[in-house]
Amino acid sequence: xxxxxxxxxxxxxxxxxxxxxxxxxxxxxxxxxxxxxxxxxxxxxxxxxxxxxxxxxxxxxxxxxxxxxxxxxxxxxxxxxxxxxxxxxxxxxxxxxxxxxxxxxxxxxxxxxxxxxxxxxxxxxxxxxxxxxxxxxxxxxxxxxxxxxxxxxxxxxxxxxxxxxxxxxxxxxxxxxxxxxxxxxxxxxxxxxxxxxxxxxxxxxxxxxxxxxxxxxxxxxxxxxxxxxxxxxxxxxxxxxxxxxxxxxxxxxxxxxxxxxxxxxxxxxxxxxxxxxxxxxxxxxxxxxxxxxxxxxxxxxxxxxxxxxxxxxxxxxxxxxxxxxxxxxxxxxxxxxxxxxxxxxxxxxxxxxxxxxxxxxxxxxxxxxxxxxxxxxxxxxxxxxxxxxxxxxxxxxxxxxxxxxxxxxxxxxxxxxxxxxxxxxxxxxxxxxxxxxxxxxxxxxxxxxxxxxxxxxxxxxxxxxxxxxxxxxxxxxxxxxxxxxxxxxxxxxxxxxxxxxxxxxxxxxxxxxxxxxxxxxxxxxxxxxxxxxxxxxxxxxxxxxxxxxxxxxxxxxxxxxxxxxxxxxxxxxxxxxxxxxxxxxxxxxxxxxxxxxxxxxxxxxxxxxxxxxxxxxxxxxxxxxxxxxxxxxxxxxxxxxxxxxxxxxxxxxxxxxxxxxxxxxxxxxxxx
Amino acid sequence: xxxxxxxxxxxxxxxxxxxxxxxxxxxxxxxxxxxxxxxxxxxxxxxxxxxxxxxxxxxxxxxxxxxxxxxxxxxxxxxxxxxxxxxxxxxxxxxxxxxxxxxxxxxxxxxxxxxxxxxxxxxxxxxxxxxxxxxxxxxxxxxxxxxxxxxxxxxxxxxxxxxxxxxxxxxxxxxxxxxxxxxxxxxxxxxxxxxxxxxxxxxxxxxxxxxxxxxxxxx
Numbered sequence: 001x002x003x004x005x006x007x008x009x010x011x012x013x014x015x016x017x018x019x020x021x022x023x024x025x026x027x028x029x030x031x032x033x034x035x036x037x038x039x040x041x042x043x044x045x046x047x048x049x050x051x052x053x054x055x056x057x058x059x060x061x062x063x064x065x066x067x068x069x070x071x072x073x074x075x076x077x078x079x080x081x082x083x084x085x086x087x088x089x090x091x092x093x094x095x096x097x098x099x100x101x102x103x104x105x106x107x108x109x110x111x112x113x114x115x116x117x118x119x120x121x122x123x124x125x126x127x128x129x130x131x132x133x134x135x136x137x138x139x140x141x142x143x144x145x146x147x148x149x150x151x152x153x154x155x156x157x158x159x160x161x162x163x164x165x166x167x168x169x170x171x172x173x174x175x176x177x178x179x180x181x182x183x184x185x186x187x188x189x190x191x192x193x194x195x196x197x198x199x200x201x202x203x204x205x206x207x208x209x210x211x212x213x214x215x216x217x218x219x220x221x222x223x224x225x226x227x228x229x230x231x232x233x234x235x236x237x238x239x240x241x242x243x244x245x246x247x248x249x250x251x252x253x254x255x256x257x258x259x260x261x262x263x264x265x266x267x268x269x270x271x272x273x274x275x276x277x278x279x280x281x282x283x284x285x286x287x288x289x290x291x292x293x294x295x296x297x298x299x300x301x302x303x304x305x306x307x308x309x310x311x312x313x314x315x316x317x318x319x320x321x322x323x324x325x326x327x328x329x330x331x332x333x334x335x336x337x338x339x340x341x342x343x344x345x346x347x348x349x350x351x352x353x354x355x356x357x358x359x360x361x362x363x364x365x366x367x368x369x370x371x372x373x374x375x376x377x378x379x380x381x382x383x384x385x386x387x388x389x390x391x392x393x394x395x396x397x398x399x400x401x402x403x404x405x406x407x408x409x410x411x412x413x414x415x416x417x418x419x420x421x422x423x424x425x426x427x428x429x430x431x432x433x434x435x436x437x438x439x440x441x442x443x444x445x446x447x448x449x450x451x452x453x454x455x456x457x458x459x460x461x462x463x464x465x466x467x468x469x470x471x472x473x474x475x476x477x478x479x480x481x482x483x484x485x486x487x488x489x490x491x492x493x494x495x496x497x498x499x500x501x502x503x504x505x506x507x508x509x510x511x512x513x514x515x516x517x518x519x520x521x522x523x524x525x526x527x528x529x530x531x532x533x534x535x536x537x538x539x540x541x542x543x544x545x546x547x548x549x550x551x552x553x554x555x556x557x558x559x560x561x562x563x564x565x566x567x568x569x570x571x572x573x574x575x576x577x578x579x580x581x582x583x584x585x586x587x588x589x590x591x592x593x594x595x596x597x598x599x600x601x602x603x604x605x606x607x608x609x610x611x612x613x614x615x616x617x618x619x620x621x622x623x624x625x626x627x628x629x630x631x632x633x634x635x636x637x638x639x640x641x642x643x644x645x646x647x648x649x650x651x652x653x654x655x656x657x658x659x660x661x662x663x664x665x666x667x668x669x670x671x672x
Numbered sequence: 673x674x675x676x677x678x679x680x681x682x683x684x685x686x687x688x689x690x691x692x693x694x695x696x697x698x699x700x701x702x703x704x705x706x707x708x709x710x711x712x713x714x715x716x717x718x719x720x721x722x723x724x725x726x727x728x729x730x731x732x733x734x735x736x737x738x739x740x741x742x743x744x745x746x747x748x749x750x751x752x753x754x755x756x757x758x759x760x761x762x763x764x765x766x767x768x769x770x771x772x773x774x775x776x777x778x779x780x781x782x783x784x785x786x787x788x789x790x791x792x793x794x795x796x797x798x799x800x801x802x803x804x805x806x807x808x809x810x811x812x813x814x815x816x817x818x819x820x821x822x823x824x825x826x827x828x829x830x831x832x833x834x835x836x837x838x839x840x841x842x843x844x845x846x847x848x849x850x851x852x853x854x855x856x857x858x859x860x861x862x863x864x865x866x867x868x869x870x871x872x873x874x875x876x877x878x879x880x881x882x883x884x885x886x887x888x889x890x891x
Contacts, residue, residue, distance in 0.1 A: 652825070653766055656817045663813070667786050 029122025105483025248366020282330025293319025
């Protein structure tokens with residue numbers, strides 16, 4: 001349903017007003033620095049209402065014509081340009097949708113007297129949200145960079161909310177460092193894109209017809225810059241450090257939403273601002289995406305810290321998203337627009353579903369963390385019985401994350417695999433031969449993601465309590481439940497209504513690759529990406545089938561076997577007693593992956609000998625990139641700094657001599 | 673008449689250079705301040721003469737400003753500082769004075785060579801004195817380098833500014849009034865801040881020897 005021509009910009013104005021409302025809420029929090037009840041029970045829920053309003057405002061804008069606005073804020077003579085088109089609207093909806101759930105959860109999550117004052121936290125949180133919304137609305141490089149850096153700084157302060165701990169400060173520093181490396185690359189990318197015209201508005205960049213060489217440079221800079229924020233290998237190292245350090249709702253926002261702004265920026269540059277795509281860009285992005293996905297999922301499998309595991313899982317999902325984008329670039333470069341639209345749709349669908357299920361999982365870990373003050377998988381277990389709400393919510397998130405039907409994760413991964421099946425049509429025989437291996441890799445990643453989620457859920461929620469204190473854990477409060485319910489609803493809706501979801505994505509892919517998936521073939525309830533002969537998926541029928549067979553089995557068991565069950569001691573494998581220590585541990589569960597993918601890890605094992613009175617087993621899994629890339633880089637920087645530091649003698653006379661020599665040298669040089 | 677005035681300006685320029693050498697050779701702080709004051713007087717005379725020759729009335733204003741600032745206010749402030757700090761005695765230099773003077777002569781030759789092509793571009797009547805102004809700047813910088821006490825360094829900084837001022841007057845009939853006022857204010861604020869620093873250094877180390885500041889370096 002193509003929207004009517006709107007000359008004014010009602011949705012854009014509303015979206016900007018909502019972003020401003022977030023900032024106002026933040027400032028209100030700053031004014032009520034220590035008034036906990038006001039901040040938690042009024043400001044955070046109000047923030048959630050703003051987020052929902054943002055979704056409502058952005059939804060019609062997907063179909064509408066692009067709206068622009070120029071606001072005279074910022075430096076004089078350098079106003080902010082804003083633009084709301086289909087791509088921005090989609091990401092606004094993702095931001096609003098996930099942020100609503102997280103804000104509701106936060107209303108019940110933050111506790112009194114925990115490090116940062118609640119009002120300050122509220123300020124940083126809402127500025128972070130507003131900055132993310134404005135990043136996707138920005139229409140010139142200046143506004144974009146200002147919002148991008150505001151987002152980075154706000155999230156940095158949120159990560160270091162608990163700054164008394166040295167480990168958290170270190171994580172925050174690493175995050176800030178990589179964020180700035182990325183920002184430099186993005187800035188340079190915009191510099192290349194404006195092609196010496198001096199006009200940094202995106203409208204001008206679209207008009208520039210860059211030669212392939214410079215376009216490629218801009219593209220690689222964008223990949224580095226946005227890849228650093230998204231967490232592409234090898235710039236992923238900040239994710240597993242910063243996510244565990246941040247408070248859980250913040251991790252949820254960073255992982256679920258902030259990473260998506262990087263995806264947005266990359267799409268904006270690669271498809272919108274650059275004039276045409278070149279095929280090797282697609283290969284590059286596809287390769288990096290796949291490596292990231294595999295790397296992320298394998299490392300997630302061996303983690304024994306809940307949030308670290310989820311952070312690595314985010315790395316994996318970002319890898320999948322970028323693999324889809326890369327594939328779409330490849331198809332678009334060869335002019336296969338319809339298939340490019342399929343791959344891009346898969347990537348965008350995964351953006352939305354990952355935003356919901358990863359936010360859900362992160363806030364669920366937050367609830368577990370508050371109830372038990374434990375993050376280590378080795379000390380949790382059996383929480384399903386004491387925390388049923390959190391348990392069921394996590395189960396849903398875990399199923400979506402593992403890519404099981406009928407939830408959102410399945411739709412996107414299925415679409416991605418479908419688009420891989422089209423690669424034999426590429427006019428490049430070498431790529432054709434390579435692609436089956438790539439599709440197999442995607443399947444492997446999906447399977448390992450399932451493995452990771454089984455581990456996560458099984459160790460935390462099933463079995464017996466590994467510690468005594470877990471029996472007294474309390475379930476989530478009403479605010480927290482509401483937040484989780486909202487995100488659960490999002491996961492389910494994305495899973496059950498994919499045809500409607502694709503309807504929303506159609507204008508976006510039309511804008512980017514000039515084609516969209518025709519969903520008409522299957523009607524409202526059947527998802528048919530290409531043609532009905534090829535493949536189709538009807539989630540509601542699927543769900544009905546699952547429910548029917550479950551009901552039938554339940555009925556038959558009750559009917560045929562009820563009353564015939566004989567209760568007797570279970571066969572105990574020769575162990576007359578069992579305790580919680582005998583359950584499979586997180587380390588034990590991850591051991592096969594550790595063995596199979598050993599070359600990927602840098603492992604340090606501490607094994608007990610036969611004579612240890614107190615045997616202790618420890619394994620530390622490190623990342624090769626630290627030792628191959630980051631530590632050498634850090635050493636090189638330090639060596640350079642030491643070398644330059646020799647100039648610093650501490651004697652004023654020497655410093656003056658430097659100036660004197662410089663003046664003389666310059667004078668000689670100028671008058672030569 | 674104009675030829676005579678031009679000769680007068682050249683004489684003043686030579687005096688300025690002579691005073692710069694005298695400052696380089698001077699060991700006593702009190703004499704340094706006197707030399708600085710004399711430099712100020714010469715500068716005032718030069719600026720006024722320049723104004724007379726070139727019929728630029730704003731140069732008279734600039735001369736008056738210089739008179740107030742560099743002949744009265746700053747010397748008075750410097751006297752107060754050395755009274756309060758009680759540092760009238762001789763100055764140790766890092767390099768002995770004859771060597772300094774020889775290096776100074778080399779600098780003057782360098783500055784004259786440097787200024788020759790530039791002064792040909794200038795339309796000013798007094799363009800020949802540009803080399804002298806540049807030499808004054810370099811000599812003052814040299815003085816700052818070779819002194820180990822804080823007060824002579826401040827005086828070196830002020831003399832450097834004198835050289836710059838003379839260069840501006842000689843080459844281009846002075847800077848625009850706004851710039852000149854700004855620089856005058858900068859110098860005034862600069863000397864106040866440096867004064868505060870001097871007291872702080874003294875309080876911290878019981879000495880004005882800036883070699884103590886080497887301890888501040890990060891190891």
